[in-house]
Amino acid sequence: MIENSPELQKKRDRGKLILSQVYNLPSIPLVMMEVTRLLGNPMTSAAELGRVISKDQALVTKILTVANSPLYGLPRRVSTIDFAIIILGFEHIKNIVIALSMMEAFKNKSDKNLDQKKYWVHSILTAGAAKRLADDLGYHFTGEAFTAGLLHDLGIPVIHKYFTADFLKICELAEAKSLSYSEAQDEILGIRHEEIGNQLAQRWNLPLTLSDSILNHHKPSGSEQNKILASIVHLADYMTTKLEIGNFSWDDDYSLDLGILNTLKFNDESHLERFINGYKDLFLEQVNSIKI
Numbered sequence: 602m603i604e605n606s607p608e609l610q611k612k613r614d615r616g617k618l619i620l621s622q623v624y625n626l627p628s629i630p631l632v633m634m635e636v637t638r639l640l641g642n643p644m645t646s647a648a649e650l651g652r653v654i655s656k657d658q659a660l661v662t663k664i665l666t667v668a669n670s671p672l673y674g675l676p677r678r679v680s681t682i683d684f685a686i687i688i689l690g691f692e693h694i695k696n697i698v699i700a701l702s703m704m705e706a707f708k709n710k711s712d713k714n715l716d717q718k719k720y721w722v723h724s725i726l727t728a729g730a731a732k733r734l735a736d737d738l739g740y741h742f743t744g745e746a747f748t749a750g751l752l753h754d755l756g757i758p759v760i761h762k763y764f765t766a767d768f769l770k771i772c773e774l775a776e777a778k779s780l781s782y783s784e785a786q787d788e789i790l791g792i793r794h795e796e797i798g799n800q801l802a803q804r805w806n807l808p809l810t811l812s813d814s815i816l817n818h819h820k821p822s823g824s825e826q827n828k829i830l831a832s833i834v835h836l837a838d839y840m841t842t843k844l845e846i847g848n849f850s851w852d853d854d855y856s857l858d859l860g861i862l863n864t865l866k867f868n869d870e871s872h873l874e875r876f877i878n879g880y881k882d883l884f885l886e887q888v889n890s891i892k893i
Contacts, residue, residue, distance in 0.1 A: 616791030672729030756794030
């Protein structure tokens with residue numbers, strides 16, 4: 602295809618239109634705004650924060666699921682939101698609330714093309730793995746890694762909910778022509794779910810490192826903000842496919858960005874493979890612990 606062919610230009614125009622429409626999607630949920638406001642006040646107590654979060658029981662359930670997940674690695678069981686706030690800390694709770702609120706805002710009903718349960722399992726597993734990898738690899742901003750992992754595929758349910766006809770075309774094209782989902786997105790939308798997720802993260806004023814990791818989670822060597830964070834999310838996402846645990850259909854063509862070997866200080870691919878295999882039992886335990 603010629604660089605500036607009419608067909609390519611048409612796809613680019615389509616992509617720009619999609620991104621302009623994304624900017625008109627729902628804004629920050631009330632509970633997320635309240636939590637952010639409270640955390641801006643140094644006098645806010647755990648009990649006060651807990652009361653606000655408790656207004657959304659679905660959010661409470663998911664926070665407790667996160668806190669008690671094997672990959673999150675807390676030493677004792679967390680049974681109340683107040684205790685979760687105390688043991689996780691305000692900053693981690695903020696990260697979790699932001700990520701879960703965004704996921705809830707763009708959730709849709711399951712259908713044959715997107716199983717919401719599988720999407721949730723994949724997202725929470727990638728998030729937990731990203732946090733655990735951050736711990737094990739010495740990246741200190743583990744809460745940020747968790748949030749980035751949880752939001753990495755946010756663009757997929759956005760396409761499913763707000764661009765339903767296009768979502769169906771992507772799935773049909775990928776199956777009919779044996780294309781990867783990335784290639785099918787290029788054909789139908791002119792952009793990929795990474796770009797949509799990045800746009801939403803920017804619209805909701807998330808840190809640039811988070812929006813960048815969403816944009817570059819398939820190719821972290823392209824990150825301009827934080828290659829380490831993008832590489833950790835990429836590796837966590839890749840591990841679900843490599844280990845075939847909590848993997849997701851849109852990642853069936855997932856290829857490893859070998860640039861992470863240098864970024865995350867692995868000696869070579871065999872070193873990385875041994876490292877990944879060491880997580881298999883923990884991944885299985887995590888998946889079995891997730892409450893839908």
